[in-house]
Amino acid sequence: MIKADRKTGLVFFPAFDWAIDPTHPEREERLLYTQDQVLEEGLFDIEGITELKPSLVTHEDIRRVHFCAPDIESVTTESHLISAGGAVTVGEAVMSGAVEKGFALVRPPGHHAMRVVHGNRGFCNINIEAIMIENLRAKHGVRRVAIVDTDCHHGDGTQDIYWHDPDTLFISIHQDGRTLYPGTGFMEELGGPNALGTTVNIPLPPLTSDAGYLWIIENVVMPILADFEPELVVNSAGQDNHFSDPLTNMNFSAQGYAALTTMLNPDIAVLEGGYSIEGALPYVNTGIILALAGVDYSGIQEPGFDAARIAEPSHVSAEVRKVGRAVLATWRNREALRAKLVGNHTSVRRRRNIVYDTDMIYEMQIDEVTVCSKCQGALKVDSSCDTGAHLLGVHIPRGVCPACRAKAEAWFDAAKSGPYTLRTLKDLDTGTFFDA
Amino acid sequence: MRVEEGEVVIGPQRLGPAMAFGGTVPTPTDAMVVLNPDGSDGDRSRAEAGMRLLGQALGVETTEAARRVMATMSRAILDHAWDGVAEINGKPVYTIHEMMENYTVAPSEILLMGGPAPALAGYLSDHTDLGVRMVPRWGVANAIGAALARTTSEVTLFADTEKKVILIPEENYATTIPGNYTLADAEETAKNFLTEKAREAGSRTATPEIEIVESMVFNMVRGFRTTGKNIRVRAQIKPGLIEGYGDGLAMEP
Known part of the structure; x- marks a missing residue:
């Protein structure tokens, strides 16, 4: 009988x-072959995997x-509520100590969903990791969280949500945005003025293989996490x-x-993309589950x-290391860098066009x-789109200072x-929400 | 049974029959013999000796020791029953339909059957808000149920319309199918197969009540084209009573 070194909880929701x-x-059978593999390999029979x-x-x-x-009703389906719920379920199991590691094998994914949601972009409607993390922060008092996004696409939604949050380190490792959707995630994207540096983008060239990817984890990601x-x-x-x-x-x-x-040894893993549903997912998921459980x-x-x-060409390896050292x-x-870029500004504005592909x-x-x-700063978002919706969102962070709270309330009024x-107000400091 | 830190502990090892029936270590049966000597043909004095031993360790008299055994046993039985309910309700599902249907087991009453039912009923009532009662013919209800239960079985059928083949792995069955084979065809095949399987297993019903418990069809896409369908059907004979013993069966005490 195989026994897991670490108790590991899995939510498997293939929808x-x-x-x-x-x-x-992103269709029905995406996780079918993964389920077949997980059952045939008897992963749920391993003592310690539940x-x-x-x-x-x-x-x-x-x-x-x-x-x-x-x-919310217009931009979500039950499937999104369950997928995010799966992430929350593993998060809670880890926080309560019921398991040491958790993996949410759920769909649909979420890392392209930004703070403002008008619809589906990059197969995502709501950000399942962020919903889990904010739930754990509200209910379990977690503060400092690191998200390492190893999806091949830039996690632009998660980046957007944590752009201004210095307590959340967001590291995205992805195929260079000049060659792949969503076309962002360059090294220069570092976070907002109160959180400059806690957004870390590592764009890798096409054809990066195991060697280059693991070099980045070991020599760039792990030292940043340790700091x-x-x-x-x-x-x-x-x-x-x-590769498939x-x-x-x-x-x-x-x-x-x-x-x-x-190497990364995450507490919680959440499935994002991956569309080689027969050639890759069954094997990659099995590998992740066994690695988490220590089998x-x-x-x-x-x-x-x-x-x-699939060996890495030498010019690719050289480029990978160059990117890693720069990051x-x-x-x-x-x-x-923060001192230099922010200077003596008292507020910073951005203007962006966002496509829901x-x-x-x-x-x-x-x-x-x-x-x-003194705090993460108050945030105001003015968002209009061609559906006719025009929203004004005000975000008050946890631990807001009195001056920023006053500013946020003045914006809303x-x-x-x-x-x-x-008009929608989100007050994470008091846990209240208000629409007008 | 033994006493640990002032509490009665039952099991988990079984160390032999009750003292009332010739054993050497007190068991819950001894407690029941002590509390209701007329309800059992066990040796009352030996049962009392067992409870006295337990009572000394607990610092209470013999009858009180027996009552504590019954209380401990009742709590343990209820804990296990609720764990079972939680396990059923916590069973993962894989479709939004099942998730939203959210079928949950929520017992509204506790029914007892088996020999110790009358001895336990009152103690169980002390530890639950639900009503507790014995089923008719509680002493033999389990045996009646076993005797009247329908012969059940199930089959799982996989169809691959790209390879043009169906498989029922547990029956070691495989055959070819046309490329236009559908989910309805698969359900029909599974039903026919199951009827035959039930007949061979001793079912006396010509047309057993069959239910399709799982029925899924997935597109198989190679590149960006649908090349076939992956069909999965699980059918079972619905558990129940043998034909002729349905609603008409008198079960009054």
């Missing part, structure tokens, strides 16, 4: 009756993270760096993913694996954050006479 559409990569039933998240859970327009000293490490475990993935151009293997998991995974090999064919240098210089929605967004040395279809 066999939900798809974006029948031939979309399957947990997901709960559904509440509207309050969603409101801690998102501003939804026109409302940050998080209470909780969450892995957004997308599996589309795999139909949407991307990387050369990672199942063994590589398992080794990454061992030998050396026997896992996916069909079509050929070490020579690390920026991280170590973040305090000085799945739902074909175009959003125009202007946000403004107070620059504050002043917007009364504005052109908005929805």
